Every structure is written in structure tokens, then in C-alpha cells.
Amino acid sequence: MASQNKRIAKELAECTTSPPAGITITLPNDSDLHRWHVTLAGPDNTVYAGGQFGLIVTLPVDYPFRAPVVTFATRIYHPNVTNDSLGNVCLGPLKAENWKPSTRLAGVLEAVRALLVEPQPDDPLEARIADEFRQDRAEFEKNARAYVVRYAKGPVKFDAAVGAAAAGAEAAGGAATGAAVVRP
Amino acid sequence: MDTDDDFMSNLSSEDDMLPDDSDNDVSGDEDFGFDDEPDVYIDSQKDIGQRKKTPFDVSYKVFQPQDVQKQQDELIDEVNMILTIAKEEAAILLRYFRWNKERLIEQYMDRPSQVLEAAGLAQTTAGPPKLRTIPGFTCDICCEDEPGLQSFALKCGHRYCVDCYHQYLSQKIKGEGEAARIQCPAEGCTLIIDARSLDLLVTSELTERYHELLHRTYVEDKETLKWCPAPDCQNAVECRVKKKDLDQVVPTVACLCGYRFCFGCILNDHQPAPCQLVKKWLKKCADDSETANWISANTKECPKCNSTIEKNGGCNHMTCRKCKHEFCWMCMGLWSEHGTSWYNCNRFEEKSGTDARDAQAKSRVSLERYLHYYNRYANHEQSARLDKDIYHKTEKKMVLLQKESGMSWIEVQYLNSASQALQMCRQTLMWTYAFAFYLKRNNLTEIFEDNQKDLEMAVEALSEMFEKPIAELADPKLKVEIMDKTSYCNKRRVILLDDTAQNLADGAWSFNIEFMNSTSNSGPST
Ligand SMILES: [Zn+2]
Ligand SMILES: [Zn+2]
Ligand SMILES: [Zn+2]
Ligand SMILES: [Zn+2]
Ligand SMILES: [Zn+2]
Numbered sequence: 001m002a003s004q005n006k007r008i009a010k011e012l013a014e015c016t017t018s019p020p021a022g023i024t025i026t027l028p029n030d031s032d033l034h035r036w037h038v039t040l041a042g043p044d045n046t047v048y049a050g051g052q053f054g055l056i057v058t059l060p061v062d063y064p065f066r067a068p069v070v071t072f073a074t075r076i077y078h079p080n081v082t083n084d085s086l087g088n089v090c091l092g093p094l095k096a097e098n099w100k101p102s103t104r105l106a107g108v109l110e111a112v113r114a115l116l117v118e119p120q121p122d123d124p125l126e127a128r129i130a131d132e133f134r135q136d137r138a139e140f141e142k143n144a145r146a147y148v149v150r151y152a153k154g155p156v157k158f159d160a161a162v163g164a165a166a167a168g169a170e171a172a173g174g175a176a177t178g179a180a181v182v183r184p
Numbered sequence: 185m186d187t188d189d190d191f192m193s194n195l196s197s198e199d200d201m202l203p204d205d206s207d208n209d210v211s212g213d214e215d216f217g218f219d220d221e222p223d224v225y226i227d228s229q230k231d232i233g234q235r236k237k238t239p240f241d242v243s244y245k246v247f248q249p250q251d252v253q254k255q256q257d258e259l260i261d262e263v264n265m266i267l268t269i270a271k272e273e274a275a276i277l278l279r280y281f282r283w284n285k286e287r288l289i290e291q292y293m294d295r296p297s298q299v300l301e302a303a304g305l306a307q308t309t310a311g312p313p314k315l316r317t318i319p320g321f322t323c324d325i326c327c328e329d330e331p332g333l334q335s336f337a338l339k340c341g342h343r344y345c346v347d348c349y350h351q352y353l354s355q356k357i358k359g360e361g362e363a364a365r366i367q368c369p370a371e372g373c374t375l376i377i378d379a380r381s382l383d384l385l386v387t388s389e390l391t392e393r394y395h396e397l398l399h400r401t402y403v404e405d406k407e408t409l410k411w412c413p414a415p416d417c418q419n420a421v422e423c424r425v426k427k428k429d430l431d432q433v434v435p436t437v438a439c440l441c442g443y444r445f446c447f448g449c450i451l452n453d454h455q456p457a458p459c460q461l462v463k464k465w466l467k468k469c470a471d472d473s474e475t476a477n478w479i480s481a482n483t484k485e486c487p488k489c490n491s492t493i494e495k496n497g498g499c500n501h502m503t504c505r506k507c508k509h510e511f512c513w514m515c516m517g518l519w520s521e522h523g524t525s526w527y528n529c530n531r532f533e534e535k536s537g538t539d540a541r542d543a544q545a546k547s548r549v550s551l552e553r554y555l556h557y558y559n560r561y562a563n564h565e566q567s568a569r570l571d572k573d574i575y576h577k578t579e580k581k582m583v584l585l586q587k588e589s590g591m592s593w594i595e596v597q598y599l600n601s602a603s604q605a606l607q608m609c610r611q612t613l614m615w616t617y618a619f620a621f622y623l624k625r626n627n628l629t630e631i632f633e634d635n636q637k638d639l640e641m642a643v644e645a646l647s648e649m650f651e652k653p654i655a656e657l658a659d660p661k662l663k664v665e666i667m668d669k670t671s672y673c674n675k676r677r678v679i680l681l682d683d684t685a686q687n688l689a690d691g692a693w694s695f696n697i698e699f700m701n702s703t704s705n706s707g708p709s710t
């Protein structure tokens with residue numbers, strides 16, 4: 001357990017001191033290294049530019065031997081993200097058969113960002129959006145931009161339950177700002 | 185399954201890499217080159233020749249665990265000799281090539297280094313695997329760097345501490361059930377961990393599970409082999425019927441343990457209905473379970489006096505205890521009409537379909553039609569169970585009877601044969617109704633329904649005799665009648681299955697739905 005925390009702490013330190021492009025990381029609860037809140041800026045020259053997307057990264061207890069779970073807390077119009085409040089995302093390296101314990105979270109987050117730059121319509125979670133992406137790009141871009149305006153402007157809201165938990169922790173343990181936590 | 189698919193696509197991309205490879209049809213092709221594989225099991229061909237008698241029989245062979253192990257060992261030894269590589273490597277290569285020895289040897293002869301790399305056996309010089317302690321080493325997985333940390337690396341040189349290796353392997357083996365294709369833990373490294381390295385890194389308990397999984401992959405990798413699905417049975421069955429043939433044949437096999445199952449879909453024997461119809465039927469029944477629930481109930485009301493009647497045997501000939509009315513449990517019609525030329529209990533009269541003009545009436549007719557077939561399907565399923573109960577009860581009584589009547593155990597075995605015939609025939613009858621539900625009427629359906637009727641009448645008659653009180657069963661005359669009826673039932677079953685299987689093979693049936701195998705190749709099957 002201790003050694004796993006050593007690995008996670010090291011990754012967190014790396015991610016906060018030299019974060020991947022467009023990415024900021026916070027811990028909603030300082031004492032829980034297994035839940036990260038990530039804010040991802042919509043990459044320039046994409047339909048997502050100008051949006052701020054919240055990602056929730058959950059590390060299983062046996063991380064890094066099992067893959068982390070990444071979900072979108074902000075609604076996004078994208079072929080590879082479920083168009084619902086769950087925000088599940090399909091990412092190759094996170095599948096059990098592909099996951100390697102040496103894979104770093106920074107790399108995973110970069111892969112999520114790459115997915116916004118280049119959606120993968122051939123491996124979709126939303127088949128309809130994937131079809132639209134392939135066949136009617138203008139319509140897709142219009143819809144994606146409309147989602148950005150509607151959901152991804154202003155400060156990122158992570159889901160209500162997590163927010164409540166974090167608020168509870170703050171109330172109990174004082175201000176939740178630690179060395180490893182960077183406010184966007 | 186995901187891993188399998190990925191594996192297949194790996195292999196196919198590998199094929200693209202090797203351009204002058206003559207047969208490029210590996211991935212997605214169900215045959216996977218088994219056709220050109222010379223027959224390893226020559227003696228099985230003899231068995232098959234003897235066994236194949238009727239159109240509905242498929243040839244197959246049952247292997248016990250030691251046979252399965254021996255086959256693997258022989259293949260590994262052969263590759264080890266021919267290619268002069270270590271046995272561990274031969275095993276990894278064979279698994280990579282899904283145990284297609286010829287293909288492996290051919291490709292290895294052509295370009296050994298590419299084959300080794302593709303299979304995760306990058307070639308560098310290395311002795312036997314061993315643990316090492318390296319000064320200044322930091323494990324990249326757990327970030328530990330304490331002095332004296334024991335570590336291990338495969339030929340690729342990606343080094344991790346023993347603890348991390350242990351956890352990684354335990355997650356793969358215990359958590360994911362993976363064995364044959366566990367890669368080096370380094371990101372992007374495809375080198376596969378061989379059995380000897382693994383033995384060095386994990387506890388004996390994990391090693392055991394690992395070898396068990398390896399053993400299983402041999403059967404799972406081969407399209408011609410399947411595990412017997414019976415609980416606690418460790419046998420494997422070999423059958424050469426391919427996936428794409430499943431719309432033409434219902435490959436039913438019987439394991440040495442006595443379990444009869446379909447090689448195509450691993451479900452219980454479902455002749456004469458083809459796998460895809462069975463799948464559709466079961467889904468429909470599950471979706472409509474509410475509607476159909478009342479049918480499978482054990483009690484119904486007497487159609488004449490409305491008193492409640494409970495069914496406690498397999499026989500469908502019911503006699504109301506109160507008013508003595510005799511009726512059929514399935515159609516609730518007069519029993520006296522059954523067994524005469526008036527008998528049409530098994531046939532659904534489509535007449536009302538033409539009268540139905542509005543959508544509501546049409547949907548009622550289609551529901552009635554479904555209920556007609558479902559009713560009979562569920563009924564035979566239930567009757568098979570009840571017949572079995574009766575047999576178990578009877579079996580006990582027969583022990584007593586032996587003492588009184590002086591009959592020997594051998595002499596009462598006719599009841600066992602009758603019981604088995606009832607189970608088997610009911611199982612077949614049950615699926616004839618699912619089959620008939622999807623059948624479009626043509627000149628063949630009449631013959632089918634006649635066969636179904638004949639079998640059903642024979643089964644009901646046998647079932648009725650079988651339920652007679654013990655005292656009557658001891659009568660030698662009834663014994664002869666039961667024996668005759670038993671063999672008659674078995675004969676009728678064979679006739680029905682022969683006819684349906686032959687028409688299926690000839691493509692002579694027409695169905696009211698599309699049920700062609702979605703995974704099948706569209707070309708003519710051979
Ligand atoms: Zn380690
Ligand atoms: Zn490696
Ligand atoms: Zn068996
Ligand atoms: Zn089947
Ligand atoms: Zn009555």
C-alpha cells in the first residue's frame with residue numbers, strides 16, 4: 001500500500017510541477033490520492049477550443065496494476081464519449097488487456113487530449129455522432145460548438161456527489177489546499 | 185473474447201507486414217487454415233467412419249484431459265525438434281499461431297526474426313532467467329529504490345522489482361485469466377513472458393493456475409475443439425463442423441460423461457432447430473415471459489367442470505378426478521380426438537390470419553400463434569422434468585419390487601431405457617415447436633407436422649404406460665409393451681431428425697425470418 005502511494009505521489013508531483021499542455025490537476029480531497037480532478041482546456045484549432053472540460057480520474061486500490069478510470073464531468077459532444085451525465089470515455093490504453101503498470105497518468109491524460117484533437121469515429125461510443133462526424137462535418141462542428149457554449153464555459157463543475165464529498169472534507173478538515181494541489 | 189479478437193487483428197496486421205505470404209486470409213476467416221492441416225488423429229477418422237450413420241449425426245471425438253495434454257506436448261516436441269528452439273519458445277510460437285504447426289514452420293523457415301518478434305520472442309542472447317540485485321536500481325512501477333531490491337528483466341531489458349512482477353502477474357492470471365499472452369510490463373513492449381520466467385517469479389499456487397490456463401487456451405484456440413460444458417467435466421470434444429455451416433447442420437455431440445450438447449452454441453441438445461433459431465427463440469421467450477408465464481403453471485382448470493387439476497406426471501392425457509372428463513393438457517381439447525385422424529394438437533391453424541384486417545386483430549393472431557408453439561414447447565420441457573421425477577420414484581419402488589417379484593436388476597432396466605427415451609424425445613419435441621414457429625408453410629411442413637404428430641403420440645402413449653402403478657408394471661405383458669413403445673419412440677425420433685436434417689442440409693426449408701449466421705461467410709459452404 002505504502003509503495004503504491006509512493007508511485008501515485010510521484011506521478012502527482014510530476015503532473016503538477018510540469019503538467020501536460022492544457023491540463024491542470026487538483027485533489028478534491030487531500031487525504032485521498034486515488035481521486036483526481038483534472039481540468040482540460042479545449043485544444044486550439046478544434047471545435048472544443050475555448051471550453052474547459054472536467055475529467056474525473058479514479059485510481060483503483062491496486063493501481064498501477066489495474067487501469068485508472070477516466071470520465072468526463074463536463075458534457076461533451078464527441079464520438080468517443082457517452083452523450084450523458086456519466087461521460088464514459090473509450091480509451092485504448094485503459095482497456096484491461098492493453099493496460100501496462102508502467103503507463104503514466106500524464107500519458108493517459110495526453111491521450112484524452114489527443115482524442116479531442118482527433119476523434120476516432122471507427123471506435124465510437126456514440127454511433128450516431130460518429131456517423132455525423134464522418135458524413136456531415138459541418139453539422140457535427142455546429143453541435144459540438146453548441147455543447148461547448150452550453151456546458152463548458154465558466155468554472156468546471158465536477159459532479160454533485162463528488163462536490164458534496166469534497167465540501168464535507170473541507171468543512172471537516174479545514175481548507176483543502178495542499179502542496180500538491182494547484183487551483184486553476 | 186476481446187483478447188482473442190485483438191490477437192486475430194495482431195496476426196492479420198502481421199500478415200500485411202509479410203507481403204509475400206501466400207495465404208492472406210487468416211484473420212476473420214473461420215477456417216483459419218484447419219483444412220490444410222494434416223489429420224493428427226488418424227484413428228479418430230476410423231471412429232468417425234463407423235459413427236456416421238444418419239443425416240443428423242455429425243462426426244466428433246471426445247478427448248480426456250490427458251489426451252489434450254499429450255497433443256500439446258507432441259506438437260511442442262515436434263516444433264522443438266524441427267526448428268531447434270527451446271520448448272518454452274516453441275510453446276509460445278504455437279500459441280501465437282493458434283496451434284497451426286504447418287503455418288508456424290513455414291513462416292519461421294522464411295523469416296525467423298520477424299516471426300519471433302511478432303510472437304513476442306525478440307531474439308537476443310540470454311541464459312536461463314534469473315533474479316538480480318543491481319546497485320542504484322529504481323523500480324519504475326512502484327518507485328522503490330531501497331538497496332538490495334531484487335529485480336527481474338526479460339530479454340528486452342525492461343527491469344522491475346520482484347514485488348511488482350508478482351503483483352502484475354497475479355492480476356493477469358487471477359484477475360484476468362490471461363496466460364498465453366502476458367506481455368512484459370513495460371509500456372509498448374510486446375515481449376511475452378515464457379513459462380520458465382514465470383515459474384521463477386510467482387508462488388506455486390499461481391503457477392498451477394497459470395499452467396491450467398495455458399492448458400485451456402489450447403482447446404479455446406482451436407475452432408475444432410470445445411470443452412464439455414457439463415459441470416465438473418474436464419473432457420474436450422473435437423468436431424469439424426464450422427461456424428459458417430451452422431445454418432445447414434445442428435452439430436449435436438455426446439460427451440463421455442453422458443452430457444449431450446450442441447457443438448455450435450454449447451447449449452443443451454436442441455435438434456432439430458438450428459443454433460440461430462434457438463438463439464432467437466430463447467430471446468423471444470425471455471422477452472415475452474410475462475405473457476407466457478401462466479402456460480407453464482402446474483395447474484389448470486378442467487374445461488368441463490372447472491375444478492383445479494394439477495399435473496404431476498409427464499403424460500398430457502388428463503382425466504378430471506371429479507367429472508372424469510378426459511382432455512389434452514396442451515390444447516385442452518377432447519382426448520378422444522387425439523390419436524385419430526382428427527388429431528391436430530400440434531398444428532396451428534393459420535385460417536384466422538386472413539380474416540384479420542386491422543392491426544389489433546393481426547397482432548392478436550400473431551400472439552395466438554406464438555402461444556400455440558410456446559405452449560407446446562414449454563409443456564414438453566416441463567413433461568421431461570416430470571417424467572424424470574416419475575422415473576426416480578419408480579426406480580426406488582423397483583428395488584422393492586425386485587424383492588417381491590423376483591425380477592433381477594437387469595430385468596427392470598427396461599424402465600431406465602423408457603425413461604431415457606422419454607427425456608430424449610421430449611427434448612426433441614420441445615425444439616420441433618420452436619422450429620415450427622419460424623417455419624414458412626410449404627409442401628415439406630406437412631410431412632414435418634406428421635412426423636411431429638407421430639412422435640408426440642408415441643411419446644404420450646409411452647408416458648402414460650410409464651405412469652402406471654408399480655403393481656401393474658410388474659405385469660410381463662406391460663413390460664413387453666413398454667419395451668416395444670420405447671423402441672418405437674426412438675425410431676420415430678430418428679425419422680423426424682433425419683427428415684429435418686436432410687432438408688436443412690439441402691436448404692429446402694423456408695423460414696419466416698432471416699436467420700443466416702451473421703458471422704458466416706456468404707460463399708457456399710463446403
Ligand atoms: Zn516495483
Ligand atoms: Zn519489455
Ligand atoms: Zn462431459
Ligand atoms: Zn446450437
Ligand atoms: Zn372436470
Ligand SMILES: [Zn+2]
Nearest residue numbers: 512514515529
Ligand atoms: Zn391436444
